[in-house]
Amino acid sequence: MSPAAPSSSTSDTTTTTATGGGETAPTTPTSTPVTSTSTTLPPVGYSNLDGMPVYDQALLDRRVLMVKIDNAEPAQPQSGIELADAVTEILVEDGTTRFIAMFHYSDAEFLGPTRSLRPADLQIAAALGATMVNTGAQPWITAMAIARDIPRVTFYPEIMYRIPDRDLPHDVYGSTLDYREFADERGFPDEAPSPWMPFGDWPLPPDTATTVTLTWVEGFNEVEWHYNPATQRYERWFRGGYQHWIDQDGEGGRIDAEVLVVIAARFYFAQPPPGVRGSAVPAVDSVGAGTAWVFSRGRVWKGTWKRDAETEPFQFLDDQGRSVTVPPGRLWVSLLPTDQVHYFPDAGRAAMTNDREGSVSERGLEPPRAVRPLGPQPSASANSATPTWGGAVYPSSLARVSVVQPSLTRLYQKPAFQVSPPTDGLWTNPAIRSGHAAPTSTR
Secondary structure: OOOOOOEEEEEEEOOEEEOHHHOEEEOOOEEEEEEEOOOOOOOOEEOOOOOOEEOOHHHHOOOOEEEEEOOOHHHOOEEOHHHOOEEEEEEOOOOOEEEEEEEOOOOOOOEEOEOOOOHHHHHHHHHHOOEEEOOOOOHHHHHHHHHOOOOEEOOOOOOEEEOOOOOOOOOEEEOHHHHHHHHHHOOOOOOOOOOOOOEOOOOOOOOEOOEEEEEEEOOOEEEEEEEEOOOOEEEEEEOOEEOEEEOOOOOEEEOEEOEEEEEEOEEEEEOOOOOOOOOOEEEEEOOEEEEEEEEEOOEEEEEEEEEOOOOOOOEEEOOOOOEOOEOOOOEEEEEEOOOOEEEEOOOOOOEEEEOOOOOEEEOOOOOOOOOOOOOOOOOOOOOOOOOEEOOEEOOOOOOOHHHHHHHHHHHHOOOOOEEOOOOOOOOOOHHHHOOOOOOOOOO
16 A cells, blocks of 8 residues: 555634724635645565565464365355455365465455365465364364364354355355454464465566466366456456356455466375275375466466475475565465466467467357356256266266266376375374374374
8 A cells, every 4th residue: 555645624714904993804714724644554564375465463463264165066156265365276086176265364254165174285284384274074184184283173063054055065154253263262373374485576577478277187177367457367267257256245256366376286195094994085295396387467487396394385496496486466376286287478369378288279268157146056866877986976966077087087097196195104103093192293
């Protein structure tokens, strides 16, 4: 915010003049200008979550809430994510993604739908010292959170509720104000987040990128971001239309972000150790190194990301090995399980260049779809088939399930993507494996 302009007012005074006979006659009133100046105080600091200035010390010094948000088709449009300071996106079992809405100095009083915890969430929470908010998790994933001392707010009836306009399980909503109060009552740490991105001045790179495509699952799940120069934000486009948010009053808008950070991370299956009940889930490892892209103001930087441990911040390096900053702004981080990032400079073009392979495909841009109001979603018919994949059951009301299996099979068969158990020594204690002791992490 810039300082406010000086404001002026006038003070009217009336003078009188003596006349014969002791009478007085008023003269013309005169005005004396009075000038007052108001200024905006400088920020008390900058958020380690998105690099933005914060003007209230109490908001700067408090915890980050990481709220897991559903992104399945029956969960759209979501509510409250437009108020998040940052969002992280990860792949889940059915080939779709889920969002982690991250709140530091902001809050949302109507937020959801909320879903369950995944191992990839924990690597981000550990870096920020954040409190996770979710509807639950498999016991072995919960044990991973306990091992990392990550506080969790789960499905407690007094702070989370189901709304009648959404079908199970896409119907759990709540408020970050209630989550913060709940965390306070239980003595969860309430401290400013640790740095996780190197925010700073960002000289504009030479390469233009006004349309960006991220391939989450080849041939099945592609997300586009279209740059809007009027707002200087990227707007999310999915399956032929802009993806929207909606508030409790039915008002809505496009999901957008000022800064896109894309991290190509190693894909693997996280699975419970031998003898522990539970099912494997897709995951990405955001510790290590790989290719990274940063998009902002219609430009793109490409280089390398690096992180040595879960509690360490991300580093970004150019081709000379020099450290690079990330621009402050409303942030959207994609932990991409592939390296398929496409972008081209002119949103009016139909040609799309594949940054990785140099191939070109034709893609026409369609008008945005309207915001869909909250309401019941279609359910599966009684005689319809129930597809399964990886030991999990998916409702046949999701018509895309018939497409997901071959696409996911191609993705998971790539040599770099291997089924791997946790590698942090979490399950070395037999008492932990049996659930009779609180696990401790060696990492």
